Amino acid sequence: MIRQRYVMVVAVGLAIALLVALFSPLASSDPDGLEKVAEDKGFIDEGKGPPYEVIADYVFPWVDNEDVATILAGIVGVGMVAVIVFAVGFGLRAMSLRTPSSERGPPGA
Amino acid sequence: MAAINLNPPPFPDPSGMHIPDGFINAPVAAIAWGITVVVVAAAVWRTNRTLSEKAVPLMGVMAAFIFAAQMINFPVAGGTSGHLLGGTLAAILVGPWAAIIVMASVLGVQGLIFQDGGLAAMGANILNMGIVGCLVGYAIYAGVGFFGNGRPWPRLAGAFGGAWFAVMTAAFLCSIELGLSDTSPYHVVLPAMMGVHSIIGVVEGFITAGAVAFVMAARRDLLEMPAQGPVKEAAID
Numbered sequence: 001m002i003r004q005r006y007v008m009v010v011a012v013g014l015a016i017a018l019l020v021a022l023f024s025p026l027a028s029s030d031p032d033g034l035e036k037v038a039e040d041k042g043f044i045d046e047g048k049g050p051p052y053e054v055i056a057d058y059v060f061p062w063v064d065n066e067d068v069a070t071i072l073a074g075i076v077g078v079g080m081v082a083v084i085v086f087a088v089g090f091g092l093r094a095m096s097l098r099t100p101s102s103e104r105g106p107p108g109a
Numbered sequence: 110m111a112a113i114n115l116n117p118p119p120f121p122d123p124s125g126m127h128i129p130d131g132f133i134n135a136p137v138a139a140i141a142w143g144i145t146v147v148v149v150a151a152a153v154w155r156t157n158r159t160l161s162e163k164a165v166p167l168m169g170v171m172a173a174f175i176f177a178a179q180m181i182n183f184p185v186a187g188g189t190s191g192h193l194l195g196g197t198l199a200a201i202l203v204g205p206w207a208a209i210i211v212m213a214s215v216l217g218v219q220g221l222i223f224q225d226g227g228l229a230a231m232g233a234n235i236l237n238m239g240i241v242g243c244l245v246g247y248a249i250y251a252g253v254g255f256f257g258n259g260r261p262w263p264r265l266a267g268a269f270g271g272a273w274f275a276v277m278t279a280a281f282l283c284s285i286e287l288g289l290s291d292t293s294p295y296h297v298v299l300p301a302m303m304g305v306h307s308i309i310g311v312v313e314g315f316i317t318a319g320a321v322a323f324v325m326a327a328r329r330d331l332l333e334m335p336a337q338g339p340v341k342e343a344a345i346d
Contacts, residue, residue, distance in 0.1 A: 049129075050224040079173075
């Protein structure tokens with residue numbers, strides 16, 4: 001059954017994503033490609049800060065320990081994008097099932 | 110849930126190739142937003158008609174993995190870091206059009222919630238890292254895979270090459286946008302961006318090929334399915 005086969009894929013995939021998020025405090029804090037070029041070439045000051053902040057710089061607010069704050073930010077972000085894309089995907093899937101069958105692919109393909 | 114700080118520090122912290130607001134001017138940002146809206150709408154239209162049931166769970170998983178992986182900055186030469194962009198990997202696993210939706214979702218959340226990449230610049234960021242990453246990377250992967258008759262090593266080489274070229278194309282576009290905005294002259298920003306991203310792209314290539322190899326070993330069937338694109342349409346007719 002397709003549904004059961006894909007529960008495992010989702011479980012393993014999300015587990016890998018969360019595992020990667022756990023390692024986020026180990027990320028290099030060196031300036032990255034664009035930031036480094038902007039510093040070296042003197043246009044870093046052109047950048048404007050954001051108009052508001054929610055979980056800016058992947059640091060979850062109200063948490064003193066920066067490693068924990070980073071991991072929490074990662075978990076929140078992983079969950080958020082997964083839920084959004086699942087919702088969009090199933091929404092599109094539902095829409096495609098409503099289109100005449102002559103215009104869509106074979107079921108389960 | 111989270112505190113909304115209305116007085117953030119003035120200094121942006123661009124990550125990866127995420128352009129903060131201010132680096133590109135209003136006309137460039139508007140043009141990029143226009144292209145992005147049209148292409149994302151086209152991606153929605155295509156996947157709307159052809160999205161397979163298998164693709165939806167994979168799309169969610171890819172978004173989750175790419176978000177997490179983009180948090181891991183790895184050091185490259187000269188005190189610089191880089192991180193995975195992931196467009197090529199997503200395109201290989203779910204097809205290029207569904208991958209554009211995945212990347213637009215990830216980059217949208219990064220800009221809106223994590224202040225990674227500007228809001229006016231979000232169109233450019235989705236164009237550079239999402240749309241172009243998915244289409245260029247997938248075209249190379251599919252091309253090399255086609256000439257390799259789908260054998261594993263040509264596929265992995267195609268994944269590596271596709272990912273590297275996707276990063277280089279994104280860096281090229283980013284440089285052009287900065288040049289068009291008079292933020293930095295082309296002869297300065299172009300070589301600098303291409304140089305550092307030629308190294309970051311190698312890491313992107315290894316991660317992409319490694320992930321494809323993992324999926325190949327664990328669930329080969331997942332790789333046989335990127336048929337949300339033109340291939341399947343041909344099959345329908």
